[in-house]
Amino acid sequence: MLSLLWLLPSALAAQPSAPDPISAPLRDLDFGQLNFLHTTDTHGWLAGHLQEPSYSADWGDYISFATRMREKAESQGQDLLVIDTGDRVEGNGLYDSSEPKGVYLSDILRHQHIDLLTSGNHELYKQNTSEAELLVTAPNFRGNYLASNIDIIHPSTKELVPLAPRFKKFTTKNQGIRIVAFGFLFDFTGNYNNTVVHKVSSTIKEDWFQEAIRDKEVDLFLVIGHVPVHSPEYRAIFKEIRSIRWDTPIQFFGGHQHVRDYAQYDSKSFGLASGRFMETVGFMSIDGLASKTSHQSAAGPVFKRRYIDNNLFSYYHHTELDQDTFPTEKGLNVSRLIAKARADLRLDQIHGCAPHDLWMSRVQYPDPSSIYTWLETQVLHDVKDESRVDTPALVIVNTGAIRFDIFQGPFTQDSTFIVSPFTSGFRYVKDVPYEKARLIVDILNHQPQILSTDESSSSTTLAPLEQLAYKEDVIVQNRPSFAEQIPMSGPALVPGYTTKDDAGTDGDDTIHSPITFYRVPNCIRALISANASEAPETVDLVYIDFIEKYVAMAAKFASLNVDFAKESDVYMPHLSFTNLILDWVKKHWKC
Ligand SMILES: O=c1ccn([C@@H]2O[C@H](COP(=O)(O)O)[C@@H](O)[C@H]2O)c(=O)[nH]1
Numbered sequence: 112m113l114s115l116l117w118l119l120p121s122a123l124a125a126q127p128s129a130p131d132p133i134s135a136p137l138r139d140l141d142f143g144q145l146n147f148l149h150t151t152d153t154h155g156w157l158a159g160h161l162q163e164p165s166y167s168a169d170w171g172d173y174i175s176f177a178t179r180m181r182e183k184a185e186s187q188g189q190d191l192l193v194i195d196t197g198d199r200v201e202g203n204g205l206y207d208s209s210e211p212k213g214v215y216l217s218d219i220l221r222h223q224h225i226d227l228l229t230s231g232n233h234e235l236y237k238q239n240t241s242e243a244e245l246l247v248t249a250p251n252f253r254g255n256y257l258a259s260n261i262d263i264i265h266p267s268t269k270e271l272v273p274l275a276p277r278f279k280k281f282t283t284k285n286q287g288i289r290i291v292a293f294g295f296l297f298d299f300t301g302n303y304n305n306t307v308v309h310k311v312s313s314t315i316k317e318d319w320f321q322e323a324i325r326d327k328e329v330d331l332f333l334v335i336g337h338v339p340v341h342s343p344e345y346r347a348i349f350k351e352i353r354s355i356r357w358d359t360p361i362q363f364f365g366g367h368q369h370v371r372d373y374a375q376y377d378s379k380s381f382g383l384a385s386g387r388f389m390e391t392v393g394f395m396s397i398d399g400l401a402s403k404t405s406h407q408s409a410a411g412p413v414f415k416r417r418y419i420d421n422n423l424f425s426y427y428h429h430t431e432l433d434q435d436t437f438p439t440e441k442g443l444n445v446s447r448l449i450a451k452a453r454a455d456l457r458l459d460q461i462h463g464c465a466p467h468d469l470w471m472s473r474v475q476y477p478d479p480s481s482i483y484t485w486l487e488t489q490v491l492h493d494v495k496d497e498s499r500v501d502t503p504a505l506v507i508v509n510t511g512a513i514r515f516d517i518f519q520g521p522f523t524q525d526s527t528f529i530v531s532p533f534t535s536g537f538r539y540v541k542d543v544p545y546e547k548a549r550l551i552v553d554i555l556n557h558q559p560q561i562l563s564t565d566e567s568s569s570s571t572t573l574a575p576l577e578q579l580a581y582k583e584d585v586i587v588q589n590r591p592s593f594a595e596q597i598p599m600s601g602p603a604l605v606p607g608y609t610t611k612d613d614a615g616t617d618g619d620d621t622i623h624s625p626i627t628f629y630r631v632p633n634c635i636r637a638l639i640s641a642n643a644s645e646a647p648e649t650v651d652l653v654y655i656d657f658i659e660k661y662v663a664m665a666a667k668f669a670s671l672n673v674d675f676a677k678e679s680d681v682y683m684p685h686l687s688f689t690n691l692i693l694d695w696v697k698k699h700w701k702c
Pocket residue numbers: 152198232233236367368369509510511512513533534535561562563564565566657
């Protein structure tokens with residue numbers, strides 16, 4: 112059923128700086144015997160989106176929402192489980208700007224009751240991040256953190272141990288549904304060497320997994336993971352469980368691609384992916400399941416999904432509450448904790464003012480409003496190593512290093528990490544023929560999205576297109592909105608998510624008008640030369656160090672005979688990509 116909800120004035124929202132009111136027609140949620148709320152790829156955005164009304168609820172509001180939803184489910188004798196599938200870190204000042212990183216974030220995160228959670232790839236890029244998962248996050252959610260295919264070298268004992276239990280069996284409180292749950296990470300290879308990510312295909316052949324799926328007292332297999340729902344990894348897990356249990360329902364929750372998506376594997380197996388950056392709270396319900404005391408319904412279980420826009424107005428609607436009855440004491444306290452953390456970290460400190468919006472994929476590239484054109488024509492021209500000042504350089508950056516758009520107006524301490532949180536610096540190889548350097552960029556750009564959304568290939572040659580392109584149409588279609596405001600002259604639709612998935616086009620709770628997105632290349636480049644009108648013969652080939660492996664592969668393809676391990680060196684020591692952008696903003700964008 113659709114209802115029109117008038118969104119309330121910002122004064123009523125939890126954050127003092129929450130954006131102006133919007134109105135939006137909403138689709139309702141259908142509760143079932145077993146209900147789920149799902150977040151993924153929150154990347155530190157626990158304060159919500161301060162500049163986008165559609166996504167302006169914070170983690171405190173989400174705590175109130177989960178509590179009220181659980182109350183609603185339980186009042187009907189049903190169950191509710193809260194799931195998170197990783198990439199909780201890197202991408203927002205609330206995580207990245209503290210010293211050490213993450214101290215405020217983990218203290219905020221732990222207040223949500225999460226029934227099952229797992230790790231993303233971002234938890235594993237650096238040694239201290241994965242150790243914080245082992246020593247802080249997993250204990251904070253004791254018994255609920257699962258790591259079916261991740262081991263870590265314990266910092267005290269130096270032994271390789273599972274990051275968390277491999278799986279868990281439990282029975283739901285109200286319905287008595289017996290669940291066996293797993294927690295996977297996709298076949299990630301970019302982790303620091305203190306962790307081991309076992310391939311999904313070999314993990315599912317291990318004895319513990321084989322025994323777990325042979326358990327006959329199971330009403331539902333629950334597979335949560337930082338894995339795209341349309342992926343070879345989830346397909347393999349589905350097939351393995353099905354080969355043993357032909358009839359048991361399987362619910363998957365996934366992430367990593369930052370899209371809303373829903374996969375149907377068979378009539379009793381579905382997977383939900385719930386976007387990114389606290390824009391989306393995924394909702395699933397299942398009805399007709401067997402339990403300790405009842406049989407599966409004759410017609411089979413019914414699965415329903417909904418993608419909830421993360422704002423108070425959706426929350427009020429779905430809980431049938433209002434600004435007086437919705438918030439819980441705990442939720443309000445967590446919103447205050449977030450506000451205090453933001454103040455301590457001075458996240459509203461202004462470094463400069465953007466003269467206009469700069470988009471990642473809302474405009475075609477190149478374009479004066481493309482963030483990549485801005486980088487190529489302006490920011491990257493500040494990449495210059497003092498010791499190489501007289502040598503032309505071709506600078507290569509992966510577009511995936513940029514994580515979010517820049518809105519016109521203040522560029523804050525928070526924006527610094529929202530736009531690019533990565534600490535990678537630059538490296539270079541000298542005396543590269545200019546034509547070969549250009550060819551390397553062309554080769555990189557003729558590959559699938561290896562440098563933007565996926566690093567699962569461990570191949571030593573450049574992978575063929577099909578190998579890495581996880582359902583690219585989904586990546587392009589189900590992109591997030593920028594929630595631009597339409598003037599309040601009636602129930603006009605707000606631009607936003609218009610998701611198309613395996614169940615159709617009715618998944619989003621909020622009915623939006625669509626937004627067009629454009630593909631961007633894997634890499635951009637800028638030639639830095641005193642004599643820009645003339646093509647140099649040779650250049651310093653400068654690249655962000657995160658992509659060295661790919662640059663080296665492309666160089667091989669371009670017949671450039673360089674041993675990157677021996678012949679590359681640091682360029683502009685101590686400069687991270689994040690700081691390059693920040694320094695440029697401070698210098699050029701006066702308010
Ligand atoms: O140091 C880094 C780390 C990551 N990236 C980019 O991010 C994606 C992975 O992010 P997800 O949130 O897991 O999708 C990776 O493919 C790179 O494009 C980076 O540029 N630098």
